[in-house]
Amino acid sequence: MKQNTTEKKYCGNCGSHNAYEYPDKVFCGKRFGEDKNPIVETLWCCEDWNPASQECHCIREATKKQK
Amino acid sequence: MDRQDILQEPVKHIKVVGKLSVDELVQQFKNSGSFGAGRLSTACDIYERMIRDEDCTIFLALAGAVVPAGMRSLVADLIRERLVDVVVSTGANMVHDAIEALGGHHYKGHWLVDDHMLYKYHVYRIYDVFVPEEDFVKLDYRLAGIYDDIATENAGKALSSREFAWELGKRLDDKDSILRAAYETGVPLFLPAVRDSEFGFAYWLHASRKNVKHTLLVDAFKDLPELVALCKRSARNGMIVIGGGVPRNSVQSAALASKKGMDYAVIITMDRPETGGLSGSTLEETVSWGKVKSEADKVMVIGDAMVVFPMMVASVVERLSGDFKRVPNNEREKLQEIEESK
Numbered sequence: 001m002k003q004n005t006t007e008k009k010y011c012g013n014c015g016s017h018n019a020y021e022y023p024d025k026v027f028c029g030k031r032f033g034e035d036k037n038p039i040v041e042t043l044w045c046c047e048d049w050n051p052a053s054q055e056c057h058c059i060r061e062a063t064k065k066q067k
Numbered sequence: 068m069d070r071q072d073i074l075q076e077p078v079k080h081i082k083v084v085g086k087l088s089v090d091e092l093v094q095q096f097k098n099s100g101s102f103g104a105g106r107l108s109t110a111c112d113i114y115e116r117m118i119r120d121e122d123c124t125i126f127l128a129l130a131g132a133v134v135p136a137g138m139r140s141l142v143a144d145l146i147r148e149r150l151v152d153v154v155v156s157t158g159a160n161m162v163h164d165a166i167e168a169l170g171g172h173h174y175k176g177h178w179l180v181d182d183h184m185l186y187k188y189h190v191y192r193i194y195d196v197f198v199p200e201e202d203f204v205k206l207d208y209r210l211a212g213i214y215d216d217i218a219t220e221n222a223g224k225a226l227s228s229r230e231f232a233w234e235l236g237k238r239l240d241d242k243d244s245i246l247r248a249a250y251e252t253g254v255p256l257f258l259p260a261v262r263d264s265e266f267g268f269a270y271w272l273h274a275s276r277k278n279v280k281h282t283l284l285v286d287a288f289k290d291l292p293e294l295v296a297l298c299k300r301s302a303r304n305g306m307i308v309i310g311g312g313v314p315r316n317s318v319q320s321a322a323l324a325s326k327k328g329m330d331y332a333v334i335i336t337m338d339r340p341e342t343g344g345l346s347g348s349t350l351e352e353t354v355s356w357g358k359v360k361s362e363a364d365k366v367m368v369i370g371d372a373m374v375v376f377p378m379m380v381a382s383v384v385e386r387l388s389g390d391f392k393r394v395p396n397n398e399r400e401k402l403q404e405i406e407e408s409k
Contacts (some may be wrong), residue, residue: 019189021202027204035277038208057187 311346
């Protein structure tokens with residue numbers, strides 16, 4: 001099932017994220033390696049956004065929860 | 068041998084009348100003496116003899132996902148009660164121990180599930196146990212910090228996997244934790260394949276961070292002299308193997324290297340011997356290597372360790388009830404050394 005939010009840049013649909021507080025927060029391995037705070041909002045967009053999607057439900061659920 | 072020597076003991080039929088304790092049921096299994104029931108009752112007898120043998124060091128080898136499935140407290144209690152002397156485990160079982168020590172959970176799930184749906188929700192499956200990805204991620208994050216701390220404290224020094232396990236246990240504040248119990252009681256806990264678990268991934272996270280000052284050094288080869296010495300100094304050795312794999316071979320090989328061979332052996336597995344893999348290899352095969360003595364008190368129980376092992380422990384603990392307190396081998400030696408130095 002294709003997510004309709006994947007066109008937008010969100011940390012939750014990039015290839016560097018893992019669930020941290022599902023679905024609101026993700027852990028960014030890339031930021032951790034760079035010594036930056038690795039815990040970011042799922043609906044945030046990182047400066048190093050990488051479009052390789054993990055095909056997960058993070059964005060969908062985070063958006064749903066926001067409403 | 069005459070025919071009458073072969074037909075010695077008739078099968079007695081299992082009776083379940085009224086409320087039975089675990090050991091009473093095991094005694095009924097013993098009366099049957101057949102198939103899994105016979106093997107389980109023999110395993111209980113052997114474990115009891117190991118415990119009552121004051122000169123036996125008991126090794127517990129842990130493989131398979133028994134900790135996420137619910138065997139965590141049981142193992143921690145065995146360590147605290149000193150009903151095992153040495154634990155050799157897969158890294159993964161201790162990863163799951165640490166996950167719970169840090170507040171994570173394992174959930175009852177099902178084996179019939181849409182795994183791609185689980186993937187999309189960041190939920191991992193271990194047969195019918197579910198683990199949220201975030202519990203692994205939180206573990207990795209915490210471990211990376213813990214590794215920084217251990218590496219700084221031991222700058223440049225390589226730790227054996229046993230030292231590493233104790234360092235972890237020291238930093239986990241949870242009495243039900245196996246790592247914590249091993250650290251507090253001084254029970255050696257070895258993780259010979261530590262790299263092949265989330266502990267390895269956490270290392271990668273810790274070591275790949277920009278500006279990292281000291282990286283953790285763990286040298287699993289350093290385990291070997293310790294394991295061999297533990298076997299060597301003990302008059303007798305016994306092993307209880309759950310699953311098999313690297314933990315079983317590490318324990319058995321130490322018995323071989325110390326030129327002793329195991330005196331007692333209980334293996335609980337569902338693996339088969341025909342593939343030549345170690346986890347299914349029979350105890351007779353192990354005798355051929357000199358890892359288990361041919362005259363050893365031994366049995367292989369073919370069954371699910373999640374059912375067999377708790378029953379085994381419950382049955383034996385019931386037999387030990389009263390004021391029985393096991394003085395473990397290593398503590399006794401320490402006491403003896405103190406006594407002799409007076």
